[in-house]
């Protein structure tokens with residue numbers, strides 16, 4: 001029997017409905033959650049993504065502003081825009097689309113965002129809160145992609161407690177925070193990466209596998225324990241130019257218990273959790289205002 005497919009579009013629809021209700025409740029108080037998206041350069045893929053984010057905001061009743069700048073835009077100018085948005089009370093979340101042109105220091109730009117508006121969860125303050133197990137608890141934000149992956153596990157009743165989870169990839173935006181969220185959920189976590197000696201040895205023991213490498217067919221059927229849950233964070237193109245993930249979907253489907261598709265899996269959930277973080281940021285801001293007046 002082939003594995004269950006975890007539908008990121010359907011789950012997104014449900015969560016975005018809840019987000020829209022929270023946004024409407026805030027709007028009724030005169031606080032419409034607002035997201036600013038900053039794009040530097042003319043990468044066509046980035047342009048598609050940021051347009052999707054802005055459209056998702058509109059559909060959920062969030063206010064959004066998109067600022068696009070030419071590839072030559074200077075780092076100092078970008079930092080000045082972030083400072084202005086940090087001070088703008090109508091903006092609760094700031095997202096600077098990555099990657100940035102090479103002449104701009106990404107980490108410096110991320111650290112310039114007010115931690116209270118760091119809805120991507122990339123600021124060291126968010127990363128630190130996650131490390132000490134306080135993410136989401138008025139301190140920091142969970143990075144959207146790993147957060148979405150946790151929601152997908154929850155949606156099929158997969159509780160990581162006591163399970164062996166293997167994360168492939170150690171990036172700051174997916175692999176590392178994914179491992180920390182699974183650890184917080186009481187999984188036994190192994191992080192594999194490009195220098196791992198025998199990847200299949202690890203993945204064959206896993207009850208949960210999260211693949212975030214950026215290379216097609218990183219996970220094949222022979223590497224998967226029967227019944228395991230597989231989450232595919234990859235985004236690649238096949239020979240025909242079609243979007244595909246890091247998992248050999250057709251093969252792994254015959255072995256796994258559940259798996260996420262690409263497209264229609266983690267991608268939509270990433271945008272969904274961005275909306276959720278933005279509403280959360282606005283709710284925290286409203287609570288702070290109530291406390292100080």
Ligand SMILES: Nc1nc(=O)c2c([nH]1)NC[C@@H]1CN(c3ccc(C(=O)N[C@@H](CCC(=O)O)C(=O)O)cc3)C=[N+]21
Nearest residue numbers: 049095096097098099120263264265266267268270271
């Ligand atoms: N500061 C920042 N934050 C990000 O969250 C961020 C970023 N920079 N830079 C680029 C990556 C990529 N990313 C995606 C989100 C959704 C889809 C998505 O919805 N994908 C659809 C398909 C889209 C298509 O058809 O091309 C899907 O998988 O079904 C894809 C990619 C967010 N990123």
